[in-house]
Amino acid sequence: MTKNLAIILLVLLCTKNSYSELYTALAELEGLLHTEHALITTIENYISAQEQKMLLLRKYVEAYMEQYEKASEDVQAYVENPINAYLLVKRLTTDWKLVQNLITRNTGEEFIADFDELKSSLKFPSDEDLNGAAVALTRLQDTYQLDTSSLAKGEINGVKYATELTAADCFELGRQSYTNNDHYHTQLWMMEADERLKREVNQSVERSEILEYLAFSTFKLGDVGLALDLTNKLLELIPTHERARGNKVYYEDEIAKTNSVQPKNISWNRQARMSYEALCRGEISPSDTIAAKLKCRYVNNGNPFLMIAPFKVEEAYLNPHILIFHDVMADDEIATIKALAQPRFQRATVQNFMTGALETAQYRISKSAWLKEIEHKHVADVVQRVEDMTGLTMETAEELQVVNYGIGGHYEPHYDFARKEEANAFKSLGTGNRIATVLFYMSDVAQGGATVFPYLDIALWPKKGAAAFWYNLHSSGDGDKHTRHAACPVLAGSKWVSNKWIHEDGQQFRRPCGLERPPPEYTA
Known part of the structure; x- marks a missing residue:
């Protein structure tokens, strides 16, 4: 049997x-x-x-x-x-x-x-899915400064979302981190696995396996003395463990050479990410001086129809001008767009600035699909609404891109416009650079998932039915570097968005070119 x-x-x-x-x-x-x-x-x-x-x-x-x-x-x-x-x-x-x-x-x-x-x-996940899910969890752990023990209890920021992890579950997270040469998270999760194993009646993993990964990762992080101690504990369990016996001799030699068991200096190269991650956690906001100038208002953009039903607009920032349009996508439109997009989802890509080719990247974790106006009235209505909101023509705009973020789904800081070194970007479209972006939020998100602008210290939090709008280019046609933005990792919930990228061609009389170039610090 x-x-x-x-x-x-x-x-x-x-x-x-x-x-x-x-x-x-x-x-x-x-x-x-x-x-x-x-x-x-x-x-x-x-x-x-x-x-x-x-x-x-x-x-x-x-x-x-x-x-x-x-x-x-x-x-x-x-x-x-x-x-x-x-x-x-x-x-x-x-x-x-x-x-x-x-x-x-x-x-x-x-x-x-x-x-x-x-x-x-039936759908079956692959080894790549397992590794991707593990990496996503460690990304959330770093970005939102989540305690390892709390995560193992199924808690996220004090809210219990899931059942507790077993020692074997924690071990696998550590093993996946080890596979990625991420010894920092290997050590965190192997230590948690060891602690949980002590409390398990029916032990879910062998302690010798935990100690082997834990000892080597500790050594890689620079603490040779602790690595030796853990290796000795492993040899107490399995005296004939060949790899452990070899490592023991090596660690003893290293300690003899340095006459020190202090951890080495470890550089995590995280300084550039600190502002981005703090924004994702909601720890940074614009100054009171900037916030005092922001307004909310009704606008109709001179459209006779909008005289009856004007847009509700909130200013998120003034320079560059970032606006939030509230209640501009209805629930039935969202349901239709999601239903049309999901069957054709593909891994979201980024453009290689050297070749212009589209390729996947670990800094963009999501799936997307593209929809044309002719596919459904709801898609056409949303695209027409973008024209009414922005006053820009949709004739040269890209199709509506629909995106669903995965486990810890995110998109690290990037520009929507093509910079000068990205000569091949959008070349095949023949419609110029991306002059503006409209980002629709098609779901609320329980925790995380903000759109942040690190240079501006602002975070836009997803609100179902709302849309963010900003110009990527100055009126001179130069890229506005202050529009560098990111999609923070989704901590809890599912994040659905759709993008409408508007291009330069056809906008000459709708947004006339400026006569002055931006200051040097703005030039892309």
Whole structure:
């Protein structure tokens, strides 16, 4: 029975399909629950079939035992009875063949055959998904300064979202970090795994495995003395551990050379990220002087229709002018756009400024799709609304890009416009540079997920139905470097947005060129 169950699980887990990078969009992960349900159902059915098989065998045994006990009272009298003699022979011929067939029947093969018909429609994550999910969790841990122990308890900023992690769960997070040469997080999660293992009745991982990863990562972080101590603990558990014995000699030699067990200076190269991460945590905001000048108002942009239903606009910053339009995408429009986009989701890409080619990058974790106005009235209505909001023509704008962020989904600081060294960017479009950006928020986000501008110290927090707008270019056509922005990692919840990137061509009479170039610090 155990062997058959192992075969079934192996078939399930090794199933190949067309899905990949499921971790890059939370919407894609929803399908994994269907996969998990199929696994549970298959295993439950297998166990049930095995139980029925055992129950039937038990009934045969009980019937045989009853007859055997009767015969044992007086064997000769029993076999002299022609009916008993017949039944004895029958039991050892026809009946025994039935029992033999029942014993030798491979129930597991039946379920493997059934599963073969289902597996083509099921989603299975890959090793890349596991690694991506682990990296995302450690990214959130850093960005939002989350305590390792609290995370292991399923808590995020004091709110319990999930069940607690086992020692094995923490071990796997550490192992994935080790695979990425991230010894800092390897050490954090292996230490947590070791602490949790001490409290587990049914231990989920071997302590020797934890100590091996923990010792080496500690050494890589510069604390040779602690690495030696951990290695000695490993050798207490497994005295014949060859790698540990070799490491012990090496660590002792290193300590003898330096005559010091103090950790080395470790540079994490995080200075450039401090402002960005503080903004993501909501720790930085514009000065009171700047905030006092910001206003909210109703605008109609001279549009007769908007005289009846003007836009509600909030100023987020004045120079560059960043606006938030409230209630500009309805729930039914959002539902339609999400439904159209999800079946064609692809991993979001960035443009290689040397070649102009689109490629994936670890600093952009999301999936996206592009929608045309002709696909649905709701898409066309939203695009027309962008023209009404901005006063710019949509004739040369890019299609509506719909994005769903994955586990810890983010997009590190970047510009929407093409800089001077990016000569090939947007060349194929033939519509000039991206003059402006409209960013629609299509969901609220429980925690995290802000759009931040590190040079301006502002953060825009997702609000379903709202849209942010800013010009990427000065009126001279030069890029405005103050528009450098980022999508903070999603800490809890699912973040859906859509982008409308507006290009220069066709805007000559809608946003006339300026006669003065920006100051040197603005020049891209």
